[in-house]
Amino acid sequence: MSRSFKIDRKYVPMLATICLFVAGYVIGAIQYPGMARPQTFFNLFIDNAFLLIASTGLTLVILSGGIDLSVGAVIALTSVAAAYLMEHTGLSSLIVIPLMLLMGAAFGALMGGIIHVFKVQPFIVTLAGMFFARGMAFFISLDAITITDPFYRTLSLARIHLIGKSFVSVHVIIAFVVLAVFMYLAHLTHFGRTVYAMGGNEQSARLMGLAVGRTKVLVYTLGGFCSALAGLVFSNNLLSGHGLYANGLEMEAIAAVIIGGTLLTGGVGYVFGTMFGVLVNGLIQVLIIFNGELSSWWTRIVIGLLTLVFILVQSTFASMRRRQASIKPARKRPAAASDGLAAPDTPPS
Amino acid sequence: MADSDQVILTMKGISRAFPGVQALQDVDFNLRRGEIHALMGENGAGKSTLIKVLTGVEAPDTGVITLEDKEVQVRSPQHAQELGISTVYQEINLCPNLTVAENILIGREPRRTGRIDWKRMNAQAVDILERVDIGIDVTQTLGSYSVAIQQMVAIVRALDVASTKILILDEPTSSLDTYETDQLFSVMRKLKGQGTAIIFITHFIDQVYEISDRITILRNGKLVGDYDTNSLTHLELVSNMLGRTLVELDSVSKSRSKLVADGHTSDPVMQARQLGSTGAIDPFDLDLYEGEVVGFAGLLGSGRTEIANLLFGVDKPDHGTLAYNGKAVKKFSPLSSIERGVALSPEDRKAAGIVDELSVRENIVLAMQANRGWLRYLSSAKQTEIADKYIKMLNIVTPSPEQPVKNLSGGNQQKVILARWLATNPQVLILDEPTRGIDVGAKTEIQKLVVSLAEEGKTCIFISSELEEVLRTSDRIVVLRDQEKITELTGDEMNETLIMQTIAGS
Structure with missing residues (x-):
């Protein structure tokens, strides 16, 4: 009865973000009638599909207690490599797409392998990966390459109609499939639970007999795969590839994951929440566009503040819990009990 | 059965x-x-x-x-x-x-x-x-x-x-x-x-x-x-x-204990009143005077290390007051304790004392440097001079002051920690299990050193699991049980039987 009304505390950060998004959107829709149009809402997904894909992969990495800074660079590399292969070698996009996904997964697996085998900080390894991928993108081509592959163009322009005249792109469908798959992985598979266990306490996870090493490599492999997929979506959207694309995007993805309610130190959070982290990011951009007077840099400022607020709230929660755990009655065995036990077998001395 | x-x-x-x-x-x-x-x-x-x-x-x-x-x-x-x-x-x-x-x-x-x-x-x-x-x-x-x-x-x-x-x-x-x-x-x-x-x-x-x-x-x-x-x-x-340490040790001079036993002429250096920390040590009173060795006897977990940590400011009390030379202590932190002239040689020297990779010289000047402030750099000639002085004084066996401390034996590592604190010229020196895991000869040397430091007018707290050792070095013994200070023993009360009975609670 009353139980069904009680909100579990573990959902609070995610629910806060969802409320924030809904409230923000409703207020926006009241102020700017344009925002009330269904298509504006769907555009939010269309414009942010690639960010959603990348952030979803990153959520798993962060949940496992790691971090991946190479997200933006891998997006750029994928866009350039795909464009180069299609335009300068004449390969069909049907070959290039799986090839790029494979490359991203392999790149992630390599980083995960290094992190696991050499026990290096993920921050360092993925930072190196970031520089490497960004460098490779410019090595392939200094200039932007326009993609003319017919299938790629078809894919880019395809519209899936929903209610009335409003529509979404194929990218949105892809993003939702990725989201669903990752939600399944995270919550309903042994692999996913191992990821959470690792994020909670890696040492314990190992002692509990969980395959920590294998899981870690797999997490970064999936992360790399998602980055490459996001790169394909990104280049498909713009029908071009360039080494400058998605500069600093990893930071936006990290912010989206945190705003979505995932603990930066790992172990706590929901893949589903990340979607709202991404949507909040998109919503602020939309609000700024509709306002028409604010500089677009306000997006960054607001996202920065939100990230800070979420991290502060989480760390206050964590320290509150610690304090709660440490406050307990002074430990004292009652003297009477000790005397009572001592009396029968202790001779008077 | x-x-x-x-x-x-x-x-x-x-x-x-x-x-x-x-x-x-x-x-x-x-x-x-x-x-x-x-x-x-x-x-x-x-x-x-x-x-x-x-x-x-x-x-x-x-x-x-x-x-x-x-x-x-x-x-x-x-x-x-x-x-x-x-x-x-x-x-x-x-x-x-x-x-x-x-x-x-x-x-x-x-x-x-x-x-x-x-x-x-x-x-x-x-x-x-x-x-x-x-x-x-x-x-x-x-x-x-x-x-x-x-x-x-x-x-x-x-x-x-x-x-x-x-x-x-x-x-x-x-x-x-x-x-x-x-x-x-x-x-x-x-x-x-x-x-x-x-x-x-x-x-x-x-x-x-x-x-x-x-x-x-x-x-x-x-x-x-x-x-x-x-x-x-x-x-x-x-x-x-x-148990009892069966090995016969050099006797440690205790001639001055009479002086202490006759009653304290000066004011206490440190005075704790109902000082305590929930879950670590129940509130206790303790007076420490110039030139005495106070032994702590009790089992592991009885609160002996907890008192040491409170007095040095590693842990903060949630109860009572502490005065140093008559002035109430407001700031509890190791750094402010060092500034006041209190030093702690911790129980686990591997985890909390010695910096393995640094040389003997660097380990010795570490606390002194912290005390001076990091901006006032100690010249390397001066550092070597200080290191040499203590290596000689404490009889530290090392090929050179530049030897990494990890290569020294346990007893010599312990002496390096002692040297570190002595270099800061402390008024109160707290030694938590200073003789654990070192050989008998080195144990006696450290015991003698503690006694001679007290003779120079320093106050020492000596914590050890070995009762004999506590008895040999201390002028006064604080007995602890289950995170509580039970009693203080002086003079003739200081014997093994009474201490054990007190610890056993019978």
Whole structure:
């Protein structure tokens, strides 16, 4: 009865973000009638599909207690490599797409392998990966390459109609499939639970007999795969590839994951929440566009503040819990009990 | 009543040496079905090494382990688990962010068509917990429960992973309050009733008498004996644990103790009034005077280290006041203590004192440099001069001041720490177990040094598990038991019997 009304505390950060998004959107829709149009809402997904894909992969990495800074660079590399292969070698996009996904997964697996085998900080390894991928993108081509592959163009322009005249792109469908798959992985598979266990306490996870090493490599492999997929979506959207694309995007993805309610130190959070982290990011951009007077840099400022607020709230929660755990009655065995036990077998001395 | 067919485990003639220490020497141990067996001993007695041998973490140099009449070689912790030996450590090796159910069942989650069946998992977890009479919401995260519950979840997991015949509980009660301890004990009794043999490691004497059937006592890597709990008095237990150092040592001059015993002419250097910290040490009064050595006697966990940490400002008190030279101390931190002239040589020199990679010289000037402030750099000539002075004074055996400290023997490392604090010219010097793990000769040297420092007018607190040592060096002895200061002994009261009786609480 009353139980069904009680909100579990573990959902609070995610629910806060969802409320924030809904409230923000409703207020926006009241102020700017344009925002009330269904298509504006769907555009939010269309414009942010690639960010959603990348952030979803990153959520798993962060949940496992790691971090991946190479997200933006891998997006750029994928866009350039795909464009180069299609335009300068004449390969069909049907070959290039799986090839790029494979490359991203392999790149992630390599980083995960290094992190696991050499026990290096993920921050360092993925930072190196970031520089490497960004460098490779410019090595392939200094200039932007326009993609003319017919299938790629078809894919880019395809519209899936929903209610009335409003529509979404194929990218949105892809993003939702990725989201669903990752939600399944995270919550309903042994692999996913191992990821959470690792994020909670890696040492314990190992002692509990969980395959920590294998899981870690797999997490970064999936992360790399998602980055490459996001790169394909990104280049498909713009029908071009360039080494400058998605500069600093990893930071936006990290912010989206945190705003979505995932603990930066790992172990706590929901893949589903990340979607709202991404949507909040998109919503602020939309609000700024509709306002028409604010500089677009306000997006960054607001996202920065939100990230800070979420991290502060989480760390206050964590320290509150610690304090709660440490406050307990002074430990004292009652003297009477000790005397009572001592009396029968202790001779008077 | 002890039928041999009740014996589930025998360890015979177990020895294990580490570089420089004989951790276990010819130790026998046996365990019966359905008993709670306390394993007792001070630090370095060999308890943890014995457990490590039993759980396959360390291989014994010699000795035979027989499990259910079959000779076994425990190769690894995993192998131990397969054999039915499970361990639950003091620090809980579970994931606080996962639910209780997951913590019990992760790795063996019930599945339906490949995916985790959460409903069945939760139901199973409830079942398993009910077997030990714990009814909690298994869908909550483990971290939202008390340490006691977490501890019991760890036990339940250990029992469920393998068909556990032997359960080892390594200091499970050290962070539990009375109520939680009782909860844990009722689970232990339940398991005992089901035939599980439990090895219970603790340093709380009352708890041993409350729950255990038998006690095995180790000291300095050797077996003292095993006893039925109700035929061993508290006093016998304590004296068996602390023992006597049989090696004859150089006598330490104590001529000046009369001077102190005659009554203090000056005001106390440090004065604690009802100083205490919840969960660490009950409020106590303590006066420390110039030129005396105050010994702390008590078992591990009795509060002796906790007092040292409070006086030095490592831990902050939540009770009472501390005055230094008549002025109330407001800021509790190691740095402000150093500035006041208080120094602490910590119990675990490996973890909290010595910086392994740095040279002898660098280790010696470390505290002094901190005291001066990092901006006022000490020239290297000056540093070498100071290092040389203390190497000579304390007789530190090292090829050169530039030798990394990790290459020195334990006794010499301890002297380097002493030198570090002496270089800051402290008024009060707190030495927590300064002679642990070092050879007899070095022990005497350090004892003599402590006495001579007091003669120079410094105040020393001397903490040691070895009663004899405390008696030899101290002018006054503070006796502690179960996180409480029981009494202070001076003059003729300072004898082994009275101290042991006080510690045993009889």
